[in-house]
Amino acid sequence: MADLRDVNLNRLVVFAAVVEAGSLSAAAERLGLAKTMVSAHIQRLEAEVGVTLIVRTTRRSSLTEAGRTLYEASRECVRTATDALESISASSGRLRGVVRVASPVDYGELVVAPALAALRRAHPELGVELICGEGYVDLVAERIDVAVRLGNLKDSSYRSARLGQYMRWLVASPAFLDGRQAPRSPSELGEWPFVGLSTLAHPDTLSLRHEDGRRETVRCRRAFIANTASAGRAATLAGAGYGLMTDFSIGEDLAAGRLVRLLPQWAAEPAAIQAVFPSSRQPSAKVAAVIDALRTYLARADQARVSARR
Template identity: 55%
Template structure:
């Protein structure tokens, strides 16, 4: 029977990184080690535990049955170790190391990047990496400490903290309004060229509310409630794009009206580059969340980022 004293527990982290990254090369990049060193750690770990954990060929790497069981146990051990360290340090721990953050493209550029600059000014010993993408990011597999996500959160085992909220406005350029006129009701939008975003579940459907009403999914229907009125409108597509930044650019160019987030176009509206159509109508308010792996004691660097966000968003109202 293998004696625990014969096993170098540091190699568990290397093994977990290899399994999650899918290759020695990717794991080496994530860990900041040479590929040869990662390979050596795996070989020595297999000798220490007396079992084959990985099967390596020139083209692929596979986890053995024993390796899969050992991976699950290693994850629990590493998580318990992290919790133990956090329990004795908590929020008083120094904010240092590397913080990897993911965010959507538009919100990452407009809000997350400035917040991270402020975070670095407060904690100069903290290194920060921001990964902007509109694709779903797996926090564990991609080594992300915290993801900033907008809208409804999918069910998951991750922890989430609400740090703000947003709505979307119906907007168009002054030139577009001059050519097509000003719509007087949500129904009138259906006849106008619309800049749709293909990344959304229903790109051509607008779900609008006036005064905080209950959402209605039926096409072209209205639902009155104590808090307001909602309307669902099916639009004709004038242009389909795959990013919010491109939709904003197209709206500024007069290519159609758009349904865009308030944080991304507030300055355009204030400057008159875009006009709000039907200003009494918006989408249902949605949340902005910081999402991070489940742990009883979130790392100090994650808590520090959440504090900065809440302070910045609170100052902006």
């Protein structure tokens, strides 16, 4: 039976990196070590614990049952130690290292990037890596510290913090509306060309709510469909059809007259903006700083919109 005194705990860091990176080569690059050194660490760790942890073939590697058990423990040890070191640094008011943040493309460009830039100015020793994409990422496997999620959460294994909410409004370009009579009810939009988003579960269906609480569902006539919100916005601006767009992505377009709201008393249900992060007893200092930076940015943006309407 292996004894903790017989195990070099530094090898647990290497082992966790190999599992998360998916290969010895990727782990070596992440850790800044030679591949041969990483391989040697894994072999010695297996000798120290007395069991095989990774089964290697010419095409792939996979964890044994013992390897999975040790990885889960190693991951928690590494994360706890990292959080402790960050807390020590944060106690002096300084954040160091690199924080990795994932976000949807349009929200990352319009909101998350400037919020993190402000955080970086306040903490010059902190590096920021922003990963934007439309699909959900595995926070643990991709080493993501914080992911910004729009709408309902699907990851029950992660912790979350609410940042705010966003709205989706019916909009169209003036060129598209030229020669068309303004709609008086959502049902009239059923025959109009619609710009949809293919990543939604029901891209051709609109579920709308009136300010007075009434609800209506519209089956749309698809004219243009895109797999990113930014592409859908571009198509709507170009007059391909009307669309249901997020308020944070079209605020400037509305102010400049490039887009016009349709049926302004109607909108989709408000949806949450949330930050999710791997489960732990306490959010790390970097995670807490990112959440605070995003909340601060959103609060200032809301205040600016209120001031602009006065």
